[in-house]
Amino acid sequence: MNAARAGSTVASCSTTNSLNAKMHSEVEQQRKPSLTAFEIQALSAGINLTDGHPRQDLTPSQRKIVERLPQLFDQAGSQDFNELERRSQRAFMDAVGQACAPVESGRVHSIYASSVATTAVGYAMARCGGTIALLHPTFDNLHDLLSRHLHVVPLEEPYDAAAAPAAVAAQGATAIFLTTPNNPTGSYLDESQLQDLITGCLKHDLTLCLDTSFRGFDPRAQFDHYEHLEGSGVRYVVIEDTGKLWPVLELKLGFIAVSKHWQTEFEQVLSDILLSVSPLVLSLVEKLAEDAANGGLQRLQELMIVNRTTVANAVAEMPGVVCPDTDARVSVTRIQFPSAVAADRVHAGLLERGIHVLPCGPFHWAQPQKPVDTLRVALARNPDEVARAMTQLRDVWTELRA
Structure with a gap:
């Protein structure tokens, strides 16, 4: 300088x-609750698909490393x-x-x-x-x-x-x-x-x-x-x-x-x-x-593909709803609804069923009052957990449209 x-x-x-x-x-003073606040609320939830932290089961090779913790200590x-x-x-x-x-x-x-x-x-x-x-x-x-x-x-x-x-x-x-x-x-x-x-x-x-x-x-x-x-x-x-x-x-x-x-x-x-x-x-x-260098990252990426596909398949059965980030490969995915009101209602309906996902409004930190029509789903979870949540998501959407 x-x-x-x-x-x-x-x-x-x-x-x-x-x-x-x-x-x-x-x-x-203007902001809605932060994303972390939503994630804290979900820590003891029935199904927590909020935070991007990994919550899937250990792989067999990771389990062996964890079993060595006393030795590593x-x-x-x-x-x-x-x-x-x-x-x-x-x-x-x-x-x-x-x-x-x-x-x-x-x-x-x-x-x-x-x-x-x-x-x-x-x-x-x-x-x-x-x-x-x-x-x-x-x-x-x-x-x-x-x-x-x-x-x-x-x-x-x-x-x-x-x-x-x-x-x-x-x-x-x-x-x-x-x-x-x-x-x-x-x-x-x-x-x-x-x-x-x-x-x-x-x-x-x-x-x-x-x-x-x-x-x-x-x-x-x-x-x-x-x-x-x-x-x-x-x-x-x-x-x-x-x-x-x-x-x-x-x-x-x-x-x-x-x-x-x-x-x-x-x-x-x-x-x-x-x-x-x-x-x-x-x-x-x-x-x-x-x-990770010896295949662990590849196994992780394959898990993301499985869970991302589960979300995409569920959304394909929900008229008017899409996954906007079709090229993304990270451990989260967004679901876009016809309006911000629809997204809010789905979020509330999921919460009533014990399913926690993130509203995407706070990601738009420069526009705290702007309505946002997307929810974010974490994918670093066991596949059966994501599948159960997506079943509930389809049911909520069907009820809202009835």
Whole structure:
């Protein structure tokens, strides 16, 4: 960042922070319940298809790893922490195709969860500029966490990757934050789009932030992003996440990979947030990542195909209802109804039957009062559970149309 730009940022910091606090307060007063609030309500539900966390049964190979937890516990406590962390990070990155991730250079940092990583991004970016462009629609807690420190402007999906950097820079943004693949739509950046974004961010002095938490579900999103990022000189932050992949009762890690430009800043920010992650969880992630590389990810992707097909088949029997994201491969899917009123009635009817899904309104965080005609269904579940929920969905729709 040049000196003039840095100086103007510091000079306006107080005013910007005051304005951001006011805007955040106003948005909070207008907003409906958050997506996480709906997910918390569903934790003890009859059928919980809200959160994107994995709740299917362990595979046989995953079961064997979990049965080794006492052994892993003893080993983790006696190993060199730095070496264990490096092995865990490398095993995960390799499993999802990221061979050029800067693990060995110490620019990948372990954190408890991807939400903690987003918090760290907000802290760090606030020191260097007051505005960040965030993909829209996307999961609302990304906006909530970032807007505590930054002014957040929407980058509407679909967008032109070549034109987006100039467009957001014109709004005063110093960074772009994208989820790829996106939740809830399943859209993803291909190699050409990523290169266009990198070129534009270099031209307009922007940091490129990517949240790749759903990467493991879509092989098309598993080309080596770091090969492009590291060789370009662009300022970047990438959030990786293990918490969507393996049903191990929230034993998970997130990782933040940063360019050289951001290393010192993130070391300082993260030192304010945590001391270290658990060596046991590092060891568990290492073993699960090795299993993922040896067929585990393919088995997970096959489960998503089964459950996505079950949803699509049910919707095909519901006149006026469609699945809009026909190309998506992530662990969630949207169902679109003829109107927002119809979607609300179906949501209420499902709740009466003990079936919990997510209303999609809060994903549209920049338009909190806009009626939304879609519901989101989580797919990382046992097939029989999804099938039972879809039977109930068809019944609710039939009753509403009678």
